[in-house]
Amino acid sequence: MITCSNNIVFRQFCSFSVKMNKAKIESLIVCQDLYYNNKELKNMFAKNTFENKIALVTGGRSGIGYQIAKDYLLMGAKVVICSRKEDLLKKAEEELSEFGSVTSQSCDIRKEEDISALVQHIKDVHGSLDILVNNAGGQFPALAEYINNKGWNAVINNNLNGTFFMTREMANHFFIPQKNGTIVNIIADIFRGFPGMAHTGAARAGVENLTKTLAQEWSEFNIRINCVAPGIIESSGLKQYPQQIQDMFEAAKKAIPMGRFGDVKDVSNAVGFLSCPLSAYITGVTIYVDGAQHLSYDKMGLVNVMKSFMK
Numbered sequence: 001m002i003t004c005s006n007n008i009v010f011r012q013f014c015s016f017s018v019k020m021n022k023a024k025i026e027s028l029i030v031c032q033d034l035y036y037n038n039k040e041l042k043n044m045f046a047k048n049t050f051e052n053k054i055a056l057v058t059g060g061r062s063g064i065g066y067q068i069a070k071d072y073l074l075m076g077a078k079v080v081i082c083s084r085k086e087d088l089l090k091k092a093e094e095e096l097s098e099f100g101s102v103t104s105q106s107c108d109i110r111k112e113e114d115i116s117a118l119v120q121h122i123k124d125v126h127g128s129l130d131i132l133v134n135n136a137g138g139q140f141p142a143l144a145e146y147i148n149n150k151g152w153n154a155v156i157n158n159n160l161n162g163t164f165f166m167t168r169e170m171a172n173h174f175f176i177p178q179k180n181g182t183i184v185n186i187i188a189d190i191f192r193g194f195p196g197m198a199h200t201g202a203a204r205a206g207v208e209n210l211t212k213t214l215a216q217e218w219s220e221f222n223i224r225i226n227c228v229a230p231g232i233i234e235s236s237g238l239k240q241y242p243q244q245i246q247d248m249f250e251a252a253k254k255a256i257p258m259g260r261f262g263d264v265k266d267v268s269n270a271v272g273f274l275s276c277p278l279s280a281y282i283t284g285v286t287i288y289v290d291g292a293q294h295l296s297y298d299k300m301g302l303v304n305v306m307k308s309f310m311k
């Protein structure tokens with residue numbers, strides 16, 4: 001797609017370009033008009049991009065995971081969502097079924113027996129799996145010196161161990177025997193550490209390193225694995241933080257080079273790219289979806305807010 005900054009200049013370019021035939025020029029203008037006039041450009045991909053593909057989205061009942069599940073459905077995949085809260089999961093399944101074929105299975109990614117039941121569900125309903133998105137996760141803000149063992153282990157268990165358990169099981173049951181599979185891990189902006197959430201920083205760094213390892217170990221099985229690192233994304237997860245922290249995020253918005261938070265669609269688009277054949281030669285990498293926040297943002301904001309609670 002041509003993304004000329006000036007519509008008139010672009011049209012002049014087209015009309016003076018004698019080498020181009022009329023059809024080519026018209027198709028370029030259509031693309032360019034789409035870019036300028038369709039602020040609601042909804043999907044980067046064709047509706048059949050994931051036709052005949054089965055995608056599992058953990059934490060697919062809410063926020064970022066819900067949008068990822070919805071976009072897979074809109075692009076032709078059959079989707080399985082899982083999370084712990086069965087009632088909310090069922091509600092999400094019902095809503096998502098408007099967009100395509102979706103099923104759900106309650107599963108705590110930390111529990112072996114839950115994962116076994118999920119594997120069985122996928123085998124019974126679909127017989128195979130093509131894509132795993134490890135999106136489920138959670139953490140809480142805390143100064144490192146006050147994180148007790150229980151809190152530390154809870155976050156490491158969820159965000160690192162749970163992700164590994166899901167990845168290993170889906171690989172052993174589906175991807176390795178099939179010799180085909182794609183995994184996308186949702187991590188976070190850990191580029192310069194994660195002051196105020198040391199536990200999740202450590203867990204996500206673990207997932208990122210695991211991703212680099214598996215990209216190499218599992219290339220022989222034709223399994224690709226990558227990470228998406230969201231910055232501050234306006235989603236259900238963000239709303240769970242205390243008001244003072246949300247206020248701090250709001251104030252910090254100006255410091256994000258692109259001057260805005262991300263939305264769930266920004267993240268989903270990156271996941272779509274990393275799990276479709278357009279990224280066939282990309283494995284072991286992290287895409288930051290954060291408006292360049294990881295390069296410039298003051299990471300100590302969260303710590304400063306928490307210190308102010310303690311005065």
Ligand SMILES: NC(=O)c1ccc[n+]([C@@H]2O[C@H](COP(=O)([O-])OP(=O)(O)OC[C@H]3O[C@@H](n4cnc5c(N)ncnc54)[C@H](OP(=O)(O)O)[C@@H]3O)[C@@H](O)[C@H]2O)c1
Pocket residue numbers: 058059060061062063064065082083084085086088089107108109110135136137138139158162186187188189229230231232233234235236237238
């Ligand atoms: N929003 C942001 O700014 C942001 C930034 C960076 C990274 N992230 C990460 O992106 C992911 C999605 O975030 P979100 O904003 O969409 O938050 P969210 O709405 O809270 O989504 C988290 C999802 O994970 C599920 N989940 C949590 N623990 C689970 C477990 N042990 N087993 C199975 N499911 C579990 C939750 O469902 P149940 O409660 O039903 O289990 C929920 O659906 C999370 O990993 C989050 O940490 C978010």
